[in-house]
Amino acid sequence: MKSLEALGNVLTTDVLVVGGGMAGIPAAIAARESGAEVLIVDKAYTGLAGQSPRGGNGIVALKKGADLDKYCEYISTQVGRYLNDQKALRNYAEHVYPTIEKLDEWGVELTKHEDGSFGYFDLPVGPWWMMGINLYCADNMRKTAEKKGVRLQNHVNITDLLKENGRVVGAVGFDIISGDFCIFRAKTVILACGANNFRATRMFTNSGEGNSLAFNAGAQVRNAEFVFLEVAAAKTGETLHGAQMFVFNQDGENVWDKYVDWPAQDVCAEMILGMAREYREGRGPLYIDLSKLSEAMKVVAGDIHNPIVGGLRRQFPDKISWVTRLEEREKEVFGGLGDKPEAKFALHGNAGFVRVDQNFRTTVPGLYSVGLDTGNGSAIFGSAPQPAGRRGGPFMYCPTTGRIGGMSAAEESKGMDVVDATADQVEALREHAYASLGHSGKIGPREMFDRIQAAALPLEFFIIRSGKNLNKAIGALEDMRQEIRSDLTAKDYHELKLCHEAETMALCTEIVLKAALTHTESRDFHYREDYPKQDNKSWLKWVIAEKSGDGIGIATEDVPIGEYPYRPAEA
Amino acid sequence: MERVERIIIDEEKCIGCRLCVKSCPVDVLRFDETKKKAVGAYPQECEWCLICEEHCPKDCLRVQPKIPTPVFEFIR
Numbered sequence: 001m002k003s004l005e006a007l008g009n010v011l012t013t014d015v016l017v018v019g020g021g022m023a024g025i026p027a028a029i030a031a032r033e034s035g036a037e038v039l040i041v042d043k044a045y046t047g048l049a050g051q052s053p054r055g056g057n058g059i060v061a062l063k064k065g066a067d068l069d070k071y072c073e074y075i076s077t078q079v080g081r082y083l084n085d086q087k088a089l090r091n092y093a094e095h096v097y098p099t100i101e102k103l104d105e106w107g108v109e110l111t112k113h114e115d116g117s118f119g120y121f122d123l124p125v126g127p128w129w130m131m132g133i134n135l136y137c138a139d140n141m142r143k144t145a146e147k148k149g150v151r152l153q154n155h156v157n158i159t160d161l162l163k164e165n166g167r168v169v170g171a172v173g174f175d176i177i178s179g180d181f182c183i184f185r186a187k188t189v190i191l192a193c194g195a196n197n198f199r200a201t202r203m204f205t206n207s208g209e210g211n212s213l214a215f216n217a218g219a220q221v222r223n224a225e226f227v228f229l230e231v232a233a234a235k236t237g238e239t240l241h242g243a244q245m246f247v248f249n250q251d252g253e254n255v256w257d258k259y260v261d262w263p264a265q266d267v268c269a270e271m272i273l274g275m276a277r278e279y280r281e282g283r284g285p286l287y288i289d290l291s292k293l294s295e296a297m298k299v300v301a302g303d304i305h306n307p308i309v310g311g312l313r314r315q316f317p318d319k320i321s322w323v324t325r326l327e328e329r330e331k332e333v334f335g336g337l338g339d340k341p342e343a344k345f346a347l348h349g350n351a352g353f354v355r356v357d358q359n360f361r362t363t364v365p366g367l368y369s370v371g372l373d374t375g376n377g378s379a380i381f382g383s384a385p386q387p388a389g390r391r392g393g394p395f396m397y398c399p400t401t402g403r404i405g406g407m408s409a410a411e412e413s414k415g416m417d418v419v420d421a422t423a424d425q426v427e428a429l430r431e432h433a434y435a436s437l438g439h440s441g442k443i444g445p446r447e448m449f450d451r452i453q454a455a456a457l458p459l460e461f462f463i464i465r466s467g468k469n470l471n472k473a474i475g476a477l478e479d480m481r482q483e484i485r486s487d488l489t490a491k492d493y494h495e496l497k498l499c500h501e502a503e504t505m506a507l508c509t510e511i512v513l514k515a516a517l518t519h520t521e522s523r524d525f526h527y528r529e530d531y532p533k534q535d536n537k538s539w540l541k542w543v544i545a546e547k548s549g550d551g552i553g554i555a556t557e558d559v560p561i562g563e564y565p566y567r568p569a570e571a
Numbered sequence: 572m573e574r575v576e577r578i579i580i581d582e583e584k585c586i587g588c589r590l591c592v593k594s595c596p597v598d599v600l601r602f603d604e605t606k607k608k609a610v611g612a613y614p615q616e617c618e619w620c621l622i623c624e625e626h627c628p629k630d631c632l633r634v635q636p637k638i639p640t641p642v643f644e645f646i647r
């Protein structure tokens with residue numbers, strides 16, 4: 001039998017973390033502190049890659065001794081609309097404050113008072129607070145991880161997981177610079193790839209490989225139909241924190257006040273549906289009146305140059321320097337946003353639907369997933385398509401879930417042996433890794449992205465859905481599947497990486513739309529024109545997807561609402 | 572969807588420290604091993620986050636955004 005060494009560079013560890021971002025690094029440190037050998041592999045550079053070094057605002061936090069009953073009730077009844085795994089939510093909530101203390105210990109800078117105690121900002125809605133966090137928070141933790149002995153492998157794109165006897169035993173990928181094939185042997189693997197952003201919104205670059213790696217290894221995904229949309233400035237394609245409450249139509253009506261009829265704390269489905277309606281009925285273009293940002297929002301998102309309302313950014317030179325540079329470039333190139341920038345929707349994505357239990361184990365033994373890859377799939381926030389249903393939520397969710405998953409994976413790895421995958425399996429996966437290099441040049445990855453977007457991302461497939469339009473988009477994606485396999489062509493290793501991202505984006509989009517087709521009611525960001533009402537009698541259900549032959553198998557599963565403290569009247 | 576016009580690196584000033592390469596999340600910047608300078612190899616993927624500029628100790632790198640930045644159009 002061929003040795004693995006003959007097939008590629010082999011690295012062995014106890015815990016392999018795929019993705020060195022805001023979730024993967026805490027997972028790695030937590031696993032290391034629990035005594036495991038840990039290796040992080042990232043397709044870019046651990047600490048500076050991913051979303052966190054572009055994270056603009058703040059982190060939603062719970063104070064020590066916060067009322068967790070109140071928090072869990074609001075999240076279950078309002079934010080997650082009863083599709084929460086309420087036990088996992090409680091476990092998560094209990095881990096939030098200890099994680100804030102850990103972040104502080106691991107070198108992250110958080111807003112503090114002069115006496116060194118944590119500095120929180122009050123928020124108008126919801127039983128939680130905001131904290132400021134420095135821009136290079138993940139890189140600070142990367143340094144701590146390295147000091148503690150976590151090893152890093154940068155610029156390697158993981159393309160498949162290795163399995164033996166039903167258990168994940170490692171992963172394979174290629175070096176995006178040298179092209180070398182890399183084989184990772186591990187006792188447990190943690191996916192932390194930062195979910196799928198459909199390449200729609202500027203700076204949201206992740207393509208969802210946590211979802212596809214887990215799915216292709218046989219893991220279930222859950223709650224995939226819920227996808228987050230945002231209010232963005234048309235000129236920059238960037239989302240603006242707090243702006244959602246100051247979007248106006250051409251008649252001068254405030255769109256938020258007109259449509260949002262519940263105590264929402266951030267952009268919600270009702271707002272996006274309202275904006276869509278305004279455009280459809282000819283009251284666009286909509287604009288954001290920045291002069292109307294409330295005093296409360298000024299504290300959170302305020303002018304960084306003003307020492308009193310500098311808000312979440314004021315203590316962090318890295319963030320001030322970066323935001324100033326962005327503002328100056330905007331002014332230089334197009335005169336800045338002005339007071340009334342045009343408002344559009346942006347598909348924010350962050351669609352991460354790997355199903356995990358409260359310890360962040362997937363449904364496949366040996367495989368864990370943390371961070372945004374599980375934002376939907378953990379069901380902690382129910383139908384909310386991004387953690388906590390508001391900005392600031394992801395930054396808290398990622399390290400908290402990373403810590404829990406890292407500790408669990410290290411525990412499971414204890415006393416286990418590393419198992420080798422067969423050379424036959426590794427060879428087959430190597431072929432998959434490089435397949436697009438051998439194709440004939442019919443279609444490149446950038447054209448493929450455009451085609452996936454054009455076929456499946458318009459608004460009607462993402463928020464104003466119907467059986468008819470979903471079937472149309474699904475058909476188009478199914479047709480593309482074969483083309484991706486036989487014709488998608490890479491000219492070099494950079495493009496090879498893009499080809500894997502295109503394959504992933506197509507798969508993730510198909511899963512989202514098939515879950516949406518199965519879900520015949522409306523709830524949160526999943527709105528069906530043909531089933532416009534929320535139906536708590538028949539639809540306290542999770543839509544589950546799983547690999548089935550060559551395609552996607554879909555099922556539903558009752559939420560065990562009887563076991564949970566918060567139930568709707570109908571249940 | 573291309574979001575930048577171009578990436579300009581002043582080769583005279585570049586000291587080849589690679590900090591910009593390491594700060595790019597999407598593999599836009601590469602390092603030319605013969606010249607020992609950074610290159611804007613794949614501007615098509617650039618998101619003008621400007622984090623590379625923030626890391627350049629010589630201030631010799633500039634990303635020129637395309638305005639308006641293409642936003643995926645959802646309204647038909």
Ligand SMILES: Cc1cc2nc3c(=O)[nH]c(=O)nc-3n(C[C@H](O)[C@H](O)[C@H](O)COP(=O)(O)OP(=O)(O)OC[C@H]3O[C@@H](n4cnc5c(N)ncnc54)[C@H](O)[C@@H]3O)c2cc1C
Pocket residue numbers: 018019020021022023024041042043044045046047049050051052053054055056057058059060156157158159173192193194195202203204205206209210370371372373391392393394395396398596
């Ligand atoms: C512009 C912007 C502003 C934001 N503002 C806020 C905010 O104010 N508050 C808030 O809470 N959140 C904010 N966020 C979101 C927050 O940054 C993310 O939720 C968080 O960083 C996600 O952490 P993660 O570890 O799950 O993913 P990431 O931090 O994105 O890390 C994923 C890592 O996985 C790597 N990877 C992916 N696929 C592979 C593969 N196949 N092989 C190897 N490596 C791979 C990537 O290179 C990346 O380094 C913002 C995001 C952006 C882009």
Ligand code: SF4
Pocket residue numbers: 594595596597598599600616617618619620621622623624634
């Ligand atoms: S602006 Fe951002 S995306 Fe563009 S090259 Fe620099 S780091 Fe990379």
Ligand code: SF4
Pocket residue numbers: 580584585586587588589590591592608609626627628629630631632
């Ligand atoms: S950071 Fe600046 S000096 Fe360093 S390699 Fe890049 S362009 Fe050159």
